[in-house]
Amino acid sequence: MITLYGFPKSRSLRISWLLEELGVPWHYHLVNFNLGEHRSPEYLAITPSGKVPALTDVDLTLSESGAIALYLAKRYGKGHLLPEPGTAEDTQHDFWLCYILTELEQPLWSLGKHRFALPKAHRVEAMLATAQWEFAKALAEVEARIPEQGFLIGDSLTVADIFLAHTLSWAVAFKQPIGPRAEAYRRRLSDRPARDRALAIETAALPPA
Numbered sequence: 001m002i003t004l005y006g007f008p009k010s011r012s013l014r015i016s017w018l019l020e021e022l023g024v025p026w027h028y029h030l031v032n033f034n035l036g037e038h039r040s041p042e043y044l045a046i047t048p049s050g051k052v053p054a055l056t057d058v059d060l061t062l063s064e065s066g067a068i069a070l071y072l073a074k075r076y077g078k079g080h081l082l083p084e085p086g087t088a089e090d091t092q093h094d095f096w097l098c099y100i101l102t103e104l105e106q107p108l109w110s111l112g113k114h115r116f117a118l119p120k121a122h123r124v125e126a127m128l129a130t131a132q133w134e135f136a137k138a139l140a141e142v143e144a145r146i147p148e149q150g151f152l153i154g155d156s157l158t159v160a161d162i163f164l165a166h167t168l169s170w171a172v173a174f175k176q177p178i179g180p181r182a183e184a185y186r187r188r189l190s191d192r193p194a195r196d197r198a199l200a201i202e203t204a205a206l207p208p209a
């Protein structure tokens with residue numbers, strides 16, 4: 001059985017959402033950041049970085065949301081959620097996934113890290129303006145390429161759509177302006193029932209505050 005290690009509203013939502021789209025049985029293991037469980041010896045044995053998401057399956061243990069998503073889509077996607085290997089669409093998919101993870105997400109995450117995620121002693125106020133500027137620059141390229149209707153590539157959902165919609169939702173949560181085309185895309189992707197189910201599963205695992 002697949003086990004996803006995660007924490008609500010973190011990058012684990014990319015994977016829980018994908019698992020719900022795939023329709024495979026899976027189990028959610030909450031790594032409760034509020035209790036410091038990501039620094040427990042049990043969790044560090046699964047992933048030495050102590051970060052989420054991580055995933056275990058019958059024959060492997062894996063971290064990094066991009067690697068986990070590609071693994072799941074290749075192993076369980078039955079030809080859906082990724083373009084056919086070697087096609088122009090496959091190359092486009094590579095472009096999007098690399099761009100989202102290295103150009104779009106990074107400045108946004110710098111913002112998050114220096115606002116709340118890093119230990120206070122390591123937060124640098126002066127980073128915030130630069131991160132916002134870098135994010136706006138990276139977003140401009142997304143807005144120039146994002147389709148007015150449908151999905152990033154072809155006429156069906158791919159892994160890159162889940163990553164882009166999730167990253168754009170972080171931008172909104174971090175109060176970064178996104179243009180109307182990106183916002184319309186984010187909303188139509190986020191309306192998918194699989195995403196709602198994934199969010200509900202992750203949130204229900206948290207003990208009441």
Ligand SMILES: N[C@@H](CCC(=O)N[C@@H](CS)C(=O)NCC(=O)O)C(=O)O
Binds near residue numbers: 011012052063
């Ligand atoms: N590149 C990694 C980043 C993982 C990551 O930074 N996860 C955050 C939550 S979204 C985390 O676990 N932070 C806890 C920590 O850094 O100790 C991925 O895409 O999976």
